[in-house]
Amino acid sequence: MTKTLILSHPDASTHAAEPARVSSHEQGRRPIRSFVLREGRLTAGQERAFRELWPRFGIDWQPGEVLDPQALFATARRITLEIGFGDGDSLAAMAAAAPERDFIGLEVHRPGVGHLLLALEQQGLTNVRVLRADAAALLETGLPSASLDRVQLFFPDPWPKKRHHKRRIVQPGFVAAVARVLRPGGTFHLATDWTPYADWMLAMLDGAPELFENSAGPGRFSARPAQRPITKFERRGQRLGHQVHDLIYRRR
Template structure:
């Protein structure tokens, strides 16, 4: 299934050893493989910029300071699509490091191209499932923030079990966020936003940072509007941001 720009996706996954006690994690990965052909520029980006910006997945703890060449707050992005929003956020937040997970090869190539051509030094990319990256390469309380923007809403009721934002995943994710760190979700599908809100409110390690009556946050300044989002807003479609803090 092909998703609009900057959409992350979720799909069934085989069992992994670390998921033995969590049935949900045997069924969900943070992506669905999508067909896509890389352009010549994206292919060259892998060759030219991959050695600097790509981090190979290894089932061992990542030396974050060595990977980025500096010590700075670390934000994990799960599913960056073609990377347009990711690149813009990294530009406006130069003092933060962004570890970005995406398996869609054309998207990885597109972000590599931008990183190289625009000298975006605070992004590193792992072309692998974010759950395994989180479990094996990152430790507890290691993240200052997490971004998950426009994950696949799996509109049909029989596919809701494939949605990424479910309680076991959020419980696991929250343990990797340091106290005081944040989780920022965004979706353009209202029923999914309501499920997200219920899941996040039920997680005891998280507290809502929004004081609004409905619990949704105003769009943070650092999150840019994507082309897809702009089209939706012009058609009267809503977008919902959720920003929760780790207690």
């Protein structure tokens, strides 16, 4: 029997069987987005992936609905949400190395989603589901409180110019939204190759001691844990000589 994936949604008639479109979740007001949607061209393989693999791996979710993450997987296990997985190769590698865990990948960029769908098929992975939506909308109200074991955010767009800092995904509201969906004792793992953004993340997360405890101690970065594979953007940063920082926090 199919489990109910959506716990509630405002209007059943708007619940399309298509991948969730990235839409303004703040009605009437243009939200500040952490991404610029470059649609890019899909390869023939990615086109096929959306047609044939989305029904197997994709999550149809619309802003306003509340998703039941446990219902996405066959058995109730610990769930990791990766925000902005890019091409998804590192997420697929993590999932392959941890078959005892389940993963939800979240990304707005269609070619990246198609790329991950193909990787899941090629590697025969069954512990990953894919969602195409704005993280801000999903975290705000789209998941039940304390429903996830881990949230990971690897190499988010650094928005280096001062006038663009408001577009950085890590903001006090985002930190609170991640805290809401994590179970007590759960983990928030971030990484960046942009040192000023690493300092920004540290200030935001260390600045919320009622929500998160820095596992390396206040003011300190963590070493990259072996279970985090090198990502595509990390490799680019390494080529440019950037230092990589990991931050690992425990939800109180």
